[in-house]
Structures are given as C-alpha cells and as structure tokens.
Amino acid sequence: MTSPQEAARQADAIAARVRPPVFPDREFPVTEYGAVGDGRTDCTAALAAAVAACHAAGGGHVTVPAGTFATGAIHLRSGVDLHLSAGATLAFSRDPAAYLPPVLTRFQGVETFGYSPFVYAHGQRNIAVTGEGVLDGRADETHWWDWSGQEEFGWRPGLPQQEDDWPLLWRQAERGDPVEQRVYATGHHFRPNFLETYRCENVLIRGVTFVRSPMWVMHPVLCRNVLVENVTVDSIGPNNDGCDPESCRDVVIRGCSFRAGDDCIAVKSGREADGRRVNVPSENILIEDCEMLHRYGAITLGSDMTGGIRNVFARRCRIGGPGLYFGLYIKTNSVRGGFAENIQLDDLTVTHLTKEFLTCDFYRGEGDTGDHPPRVGDIGVRNVTVERARRALLVQGYPHAPVRGLRLADCSFGEMGEDDLLGNVEGLILDNVSGTRTCG
Template sequence: MTASPADLARRQADAIAARVRPPRFPDREFPVTDHGAVGDGITDCTAAIAGAIAACHAAGGGHVIVPEGTYTTGAVRLLSGVDLHLHAGATLAFSRDPAAYLPPVLTRFQGVETYGYSPLVYAHGQRNIAVTGAGVLDGRADPDHWWPWSGQEEFGWRPGMPQQEDDWPRLWAQAERGDPVAERVYATGHHFRPNFLETYDCENVLVEGVTFVRSPMWVMHPVLCRNVLVQNVTVDSIGPNNDGCDPESCRDVVIRGCVFNAGDDCIAVKSGREADGRRVNVPSENILIEDCVMLHRYGAITLGSDMTGGIRNVFARRCRIGGPGLYFGLYIKTNSVRGGFAENVQLDDLSVTHLTKEFLTCDFHRGEGDTGDHPPHVGDIGVRNVTVGQARRALLARGYPHAPIRGLRLADCSFAALDEADRLEHVEGLVLEDVSRPEPTQRDEPHDAT
C-alpha cells in the first residue's frame, strides 16, 4: 500500500530525529578557573579559556567548565572532543574590540566564503564538539558596538560612518570572478560583522541549553557540517541581521525545543550565494525543526535567500509561531539571480497566533526580479494541520512563466482572520484540501511582498 504524503513526511522526519544524536564526551572536567580565569567581569580570560580547551583536547576530550561568574573573553576556538559547559549563573561576556577576533579565519559572509573576523565561538574541521549548560553567552553588541556596521540607522549607524556595504561589492566581485578564497581577506580595516557561534566543516555538533544575547550578526551558523543538534536553546537578540539559527550547506540537522526572539529570521536554511554557491555546490538537506517557539522578526522558518546550492528535505512540526513583530510563517526567498532549488519542504502541526504578512510567501520577483540566468526550482511544499489566527494573506506565491512553483499542497488548515486575498501567479499543482478561511477584510491591492 502506498503511503500518503503525510505519512511519508512523518517517516522521513522521524528518520532524521533517529539519526541525529549528540556527541558523547569522557567524564573529565577542566574548569577554566584552574587555568587562570576569574569571573569578575573585568579580567581578560581569553588565554585561560583557550588553555582549558587545549588541555581537554589533549587529554582526549571532556568538559571545559565555566562556573558561576562573568568571564570576559575574546574569540573562543573549540577543538575536537570538547564540550564547553556553562553552569547556571555563568556568563561569557565577549570583547567589543575587533582586534580580539584576529587572526582572520575562514568563514562565510552572506553566503560567500571569505577570511574575516573570527566568530565569537568558532570551530573549523573539528569532530565531537559542544556548547552546553544553563549559562549565557553575551556578545555585547549594541548601537555603539558592532551593530552600526550594519548600515542601519535603527541600530546606531549614521551617515559618514563605516558599514558593511562599503566592503560587500568588492567581495561579491571577487566571488563572481572566482578569485581564490585566500585572497578574500576582510578583517582589519573592514566591516563585516562576525557571527556569534560558527562551526565550519565539523561533524557531530551539539548546542544545548544555553542562552544567546546581543549578537553582532547571525547567532548560530553551522556551515558544511554533518550531524548537528541544537536543542533547548534560547535566542534573545533583536539586533540587525540577528538570525537565530542558519544551517548552511549542512546535512542531518535537528533544531528542537528552542525559543527564538530574533532580530531577523528565526531559522534560515541556506546553501551559499550565487557564483560562490555554485562553486562550492553543497545543498542543505535533512533538516528537522520541532517543538520550537518563534516570536520575532521576519521569517519563522526561512529558506534562503542564500540558497544557490539548493535545499531539500526540510521538516517542521509541533511549533508555535507568532507575535506582533513577526512577518512570515514559511518564507522561501530566491530568484533567477540566486537560483538553486527548494524541494520536499513539509510543515505539520503548527500553531500560529498572528503574523504581519503572509503565512507562506515564495515570490521569485522579490529583490532582483527575473534578471538572472539561473531560474530556481521550487516544488513539493506540503502544509498540514496548521491553524493561523491572523495574517495579511494565507499565500503569496509568484513563480516565473518559464519556472513556475510546482506542487503546493495545504491540507487540514484553518485561517481565522485574513486582511487580503491570496496572490498566486505561475503556480502549478496547487491543492487545497479541507482549508477553512474567511473572506478578506479588504481588497487585494498589488504591492511589494516584502
């Protein structure tokens, strides 16, 4: 007997949940205080934390313990076999001095590989690593530090001040030309903000229990990683581009039981951007999001816009979504400049209170419109057992005539209040099954979907 689409999606999601397991660490502890760290909020503990991590790694792994107190530090570099564990009452307070995040490391900025300031917590090419506990990681970003580099006046930038857009055209041009990544160095004298926690080309990654506040940019950013578990984490960071969790070109990821009060997308699945995304050409696949709360600001669950390498097999279930500052439920962002694909995206059992815009938006005409040579492929999008209290629309789906959106299915969904009628263009295979919704409260006038 052939399984129904709903049963097949549940089996695929269950398989990811069964496959992704946290790394295990030897029962050894390495308190940072044994290496000279002082939790007075003043003493620079960078060297002490690095010493405890090195000792733990050299011993074959274990737990680097951060006890109660406030520990000031620069960049923290994780090594294989190390669980950085913050006790309740412990805070890692990160330096606001960009020099504390040198030398430059391999990272991605907006989907393009570069050497830039180190993320505040960073690992490259490591196995079995974790950040756990009940403590707080405080990036100490604010309108006077890091955030003005966004170029947004809301976050402290003023005309004449440096900003990331001063550097972005050059990095983008280097990527388009195919310049070697080693030649793309943007640290001292440049203004790309570092992400908070980034694991690059790592395997068996766990982030559990901790709270992130005041991030310079994206909060959690696994890149080219395998077997990633993010669970019971709180993100409370409403700064510019403060996405909560951005798995990029990763395989087998579970994001479970987290609360996102973010300054941008809560969860944004990515896979590289434009020429660089095509060069690396690694999709994000097998992503499970379950039992999370998404409160603020743009997309609760977003695919893109850096998705040139493609995204497949994304499942979300049993999540609570909505708030006065949250825009979209599912937000798929691409166009013929970005390209890529999004396929087999399945949402089940979501409770949405209110959104300021659409529950589901996929608009190929957003941004650059249809000006590129790489039409995206988006299809097999399933939405089941979803209740929405208030939204502007249920659906805004606009494909291209030469690249329609294919296979969009809603089943057993309820919308209590909608402001406008759906907007659909070049959508093939739309199925609405047991979908209840009221008449919109106003006429549908064309306007920018963003």
C-alpha cells in the same frame, strides 16, 4: 507530492539519525587555568588553555562556573564540550582585535577570511556548547550593530558600514578569486557571527542562552550531524538570525525559543557564483517543538540558497507575535537560483503575523534578471492553524519556472486581511482548508 505518511517517516528518520556527541567524564574548570569571573579580567588565554588541555587529554568538559568571564574569540577543538554552569556568563569583547587573526568563514553566503566568530570551530569532530549559562555578545548601537548601515542600530552617514566592503567581495567571488585572497578583517566591517562551526561533524548546542549577537547567532556551515536543542535566542539586532544551517546535512533544531532581529531559522546553501562553486545543498533538516516570536521569517529558506535545499520538516511549533512577519518564507529568484524541494510543515499553531503565512515570490528583489531560474516544489502544509495574518498565501513563480506542487490539508485560517496572491503555480491543492481568500 510527498504523502503525510512519507513525510512523517522521513522526519522520524532524521530524529533517530542525529545523535549528540558523547564526551569522557573529565572536567577542566577554566578557573584552574587562570580565569576569573569578575567581569573585568581577560580570560581569553585561560579559556584557550582549558580547551587545549581538554583536547589533548582525549576530550571532556571545559566548565565555566557562575560568574561573568570576559573573553575574546573561543576556538573549540575535537572532543571539547564548553559547558556553562547556571549563573555563568561569557561576556565577549567589543574590540575587533580580539577576533584576529582572520579565519575562514562565510559572509552572507560567500566564503572569505574575516573576523573570527565569537565561538568558532573548523574541521573538528565531537564538539559542544552546553549548559544553563549565557553567551553575551555585548553588541549594541556603538559596537558591531552600527556596522550594519542601518540608522535604527546606530549607523549615521559618514560612518563605515559593511556595504562599503560587500561590492568588492562580491566581485571577487564572481571572478572566482581564490578564497585566500578574500581577506576582510582589519580595516573592514563585516560583522562576525556569534557561533560558527565550519566543516565539523557531530555538533551539539544545548541549553544555553544567546543575547546581543553582532550578526547571525548560530551558523553551522558544511557540517554533518548537528543538534541544536533547548537553546534560547534573545537578540533583536540587525541581521540577528537565530539559527542558520548552511550547506549542512542532518540537522535537528528542537525545543528552542527565538526572539530574533531577523529570520528565526534560515536554511541556506551559499550565494550566487560562490554558492555554485561550493555547490553543497542543505538537506535533511528537522525543526520541532520550537517557538518563533519575533521579526521576519519564522522558518526561512534562503535567500542564500544557490546550492539548493531539500528535505526540510517542521512540526509541533508555535509561531507568532506582534513583530513577526512570515510563517514559511522561501526567498530566491533567477539571480540566486538553487532549488527548494520536499518542504513539509505539520502541526503548527500560529497566533498572528504581520504578513503572509507562506510567502514565495520569485519577483522579490532582483525580479527575473538572472540566468539561473530556481526550482521550487513539493511543499506540504498540514494541520496548521493561523489566527490572524495579512494573507494565507503569496506565491508567485515565473512563467518559465513555476512553483510546482503546493498542497494544504486540514488547515484553518482565521482573520485574513487581504486576498491571497498566486501566480504561476502548478499543482495547487486545498484539501479541507478554511479561511483562505484565494485569487489570481
């Protein structure tokens, strides 16, 4: 088990190592390239021209002044900081054609060519989205959300949905079909993520607000040195995860607020056969001084975690609300596989959860039907106060693959509605813990 001192040292090292990119003091106002902030004029070409000019000049700030600027996909390039001034809104098109041609992306942990994320970068260095403005995806029950297949969000029997396409993509991944053959854009219904950086280095997202996302909000994939700071996510749509670092190394998520339609922060690393093919873990992730207010897991590992997750630290966070389910939620099984190791939580204040503070149940979903038993262990929880939840702990490993190493120290659990559920857990330590109702 990682000691508290070692956990603090490792977290501090990540904080020191992850630094924001620095941009030349040059500005490229989008209005000088034809953008009009009237909410009606299509500014896609103007934004692209400003990004190209900034990149060609060696980098700087593409500035968006106060106003509402209608646009399609924005593709960032190396050296570009897309800066939204106070009062600026980027209002993204509801027309799927505005997100063509298809680009390389990951949909639910599987590589494919699909609709472009609204803000996208591939293979770039030193990029940013900053400022005090708003990125509005304009998704609702008749645009994007209805593709989820959930009647709560506008889908009705007979309408197209993403699950119509998923079995084919999954089979292609299982067969090992080349990614270039997996094209799911025109005529298909995989919703794009809002902001995605793919194989990028030195990424900064700071200060902005995201609303009405089509699917996941922030999705760094296979990136290094990512800083997400003082960002607000207020998007309670289907699968509207707040921030999903996937197969990334050295990530800091700091000072952010999440009202999400799914997991607030979900660390991922690919799914099943495709996750084993890419085989890149997420590692060295620091979450600090954030608040998680709504929906499923406050901090989730998985369920797309086939490539593995290690060295995740969360500290000084505020968690809880009437619509929030879990505190720490580890989702895997013998179909997904992967590992979660060295997961350390410290100094968390939790008001209320509708389910468990910590859930890790290998039998969730497919049960024990696969050939890839997961490896989960070295989980430390320290200095945590939970006022109200259904349980403190629901942890169930497999007999042949138990959860190894779970320590709670200096924790207080208040009003817990039910006994804890524990099965196939080796090395459980409760050190100065009050209020748990441990059984099993």
